Amino acid sequence: MNASGNQPVRVVRSPEDLAVVVCQAKQAGQRIGLVPTMGALHAGHLSLAEASCQECDVTIVTIFVNPTQFGPDEDLTRYPRDLAHDFKLLEPLGVDIVFAPSVETMYPAGHETRVELGELGSVLEGACRPGHFSGVATVVLKLFHLVPADVAYFGHKDYQQTLVVRQMVRDLNVPIEIRVCPIVRAADGLALSSRNTYLSPDEHRQALGLSQSLQLAADLVAAGETDAARLEQQMRAHLAKVGGIVLEYIALLKSGTVTPVDRIEQETVVAIAARVGQTRLIDNRIIQPAPAP
Amino acid sequence: MNASGNQPVRVVRSPEDLAVVVCQAKQAGQRIGLVPTMGALHAGHLSLAEASCQECDVTIVTIFVNPTQFGPDEDLTRYPRDLAHDFKLLEPLGVDIVFAPSVETMYPAGHETRVELGELGSVLEGACRPGHFSGVATVVLKLFHLVPADVAYFGHKDYQQTLVVRQMVRDLNVPIEIRVCPIVRAADGLALSSRNTYLSPDEHRQALGLSQSLQLAADLVAAGETDAARLEQQMRAHLAKVGGIVLEYIALLKSGTVTPVDRIEQETVVAIAARVGQTRLIDNRIIQPAPAP
Numbered sequence: 357m358n359a360s361g362n363q364p365v366r367v368v369r370s371p372e373d374l375a376v377v378v379c380q381a382k383q384a385g386q387r388i389g390l391v392p393t394m395g396a397l398h399a400g401h402l403s404l405a406e407a408s409c410q411e412c413d414v415t416i417v418t419i420f421v422n423p424t425q426f427g428p429d430e431d432l433t434r435y436p437r438d439l440a441h442d443f444k445l446l447e448p449l450g451v452d453i454v455f456a457p458s459v460e461t462m463y464p465a466g467h468e469t470r471v472e473l474g475e476l477g478s479v480l481e482g483a484c485r486p487g488h489f490s491g492v493a494t495v496v497l498k499l500f501h502l503v504p505a506d507v508a509y510f511g512h513k514d515y516q517q518t519l520v521v522r523q524m525v526r527d528l529n530v531p532i533e534i535r536v537c538p539i540v541r542a543a544d545g546l547a548l549s550s551r552n553t554y555l556s557p558d559e560h561r562q563a564l565g566l567s568q569s570l571q572l573a574a575d576l577v578a579a580g581e582t583d584a585a586r587l588e589q590q591m592r593a594h595l596a597k598v599g600g601i602v603l604e605y606i607a608l609l610k611s612g613t614v615t616p617v618d619r620i621e622q623e624t625v626v627a628i629a630a631r632v633g634q635t636r637l638i639d640n641r642i643i644q645p646a647p648a649p
Numbered sequence: 650m651n652a653s654g655n656q657p658v659r660v661v662r663s664p665e666d667l668a669v670v671v672c673q674a675k676q677a678g679q680r681i682g683l684v685p686t687m688g689a690l691h692a693g694h695l696s697l698a699e700a701s702c703q704e705c706d707v708t709i710v711t712i713f714v715n716p717t718q719f720g721p722d723e724d725l726t727r728y729p730r731d732l733a734h735d736f737k738l739l740e741p742l743g744v745d746i747v748f749a750p751s752v753e754t755m756y757p758a759g760h761e762t763r764v765e766l767g768e769l770g771s772v773l774e775g776a777c778r779p780g781h782f783s784g785v786a787t788v789v790l791k792l793f794h795l796v797p798a799d800v801a802y803f804g805h806k807d808y809q810q811t812l813v814v815r816q817m818v819r820d821l822n823v824p825i826e827i828r829v830c831p832i833v834r835a836a837d838g839l840a841l842s843s844r845n846t847y848l849s850p851d852e853h854r855q856a857l858g859l860s861q862s863l864q865l866a867a868d869l870v871a872a873g874e875t876d877a878a879r880l881e882q883q884m885r886a887h888l889a890k891v892g893g894i895v896l897e898y899i900a901l902l903k904s905g906t907v908t909p910v911d912r913i914e915q916e917t918v919v920a921i922a923a924r925v926g927q928t929r930l931i932d933n934r935i936i937q938p939a940p941a942p
Contacts, residue, residue, distance in 0.1 A: 468767025
């Protein structure tokens, strides 16, 4: 709808105003793309908005720091927020609408309903962050209802989140297509994250250990290594050498699942979570098995 | 769409076939009414379908005995099922589509996501039937996604269920209107229920104690009684006199809530649950306070 160019993005705050826009687009038979974000946008988010602008007639980016996906000891209050800057970043892309509701709008008094996942929501990130995926699934489903889009875009950096959203959509028969876009990395390899702004220069250097260890795993597999335990061992050794990293988990998973693999015989996702200083970071990499010799 | 008359109802078994019908109706700008049922239809269900046929262009009745809302010791396997008879009952009303999916269609292997309510889901019926309202909310939300109707119709007999559905719709921003239709009773006062077929003639006579006790409460309030505890006492005395009734609860609730009231000073819902033989029955009645003298 909004031709690419520096047109100001229209910001909508209320579900009622949003419904008017969505209804008009639906009636005009336009394809709607939804990009749910928590703001503090970086090139990873922008790649999602770009994909939507290319593939859809109307692109709606939501910016909402969702309190229910943060644990009590997490960084909800200090999570970076800069709406004015976010709007500026979205303008050149051709994004039509930014939906930026308040917490009171999304969770009025008396809000009690939540979406619960099974096993998938309780392992890895779910084990480290109890309740996190229930909060994610609940707010994403609310956004899917507020913006009944044709397609919604998520980033592969939150690998388990993409599985959670896909599972919820499948289980609850939500009529929406889910698209997952690749991780966007800084030139030095660090996976882009709004939380990277927390890192001091020293911590930033240490944080590179995560993407380096994933690269190491990919290199070892390309060289013929197939044993998951040995790969994890090599990754741990690299992280120890870098120092300053408190590892939470390394997981080698059958792609599209959270099922651990013993051997790299099919597409595998290597996922890592760690703390660097006060900052919790996650990263992952899709690894293909080496071709048979 | 289907003019009232004895046209055969079209039965749809798969979400894919349903999507085609729904999509056509949506594109034609037709108003869609949804009547979710578990089949074994009686005049209560038919009143919902009639309301939808009057108010909507297309009426879709769903028939699905939802296993996830039954407890392990409940009557899932013996719950009455007679689809052919259900279809016959719906034909004269002008119902357009019956969606009657299989359990495997609704809950394929790996289904894990569920909707959880808060407090509202854990008291009264929720306390007697743990997990019941999570099962109800989950299947209703699935049906709302499969049939993105304008309006969905529910019966007031399942009073707490109507609150659960309304809360879910509000909390999750589901774009649907919820209509609640009055309880339909047999000539002798028994609230219609698919489970009434379980009752022997003796048990049927005993079961009348439920509606009689609700009538008694209404009569006492009309005569000036305002004290909830005295009303409950009188109802219990009546049920004891009738005999054969194992009471689960009597609750006097602020209308539209599950909040108990001490005095009848505003619209009140008196709800009752009891076992008669092996059969669990619920009933309720809306009671208005007597006008000030």
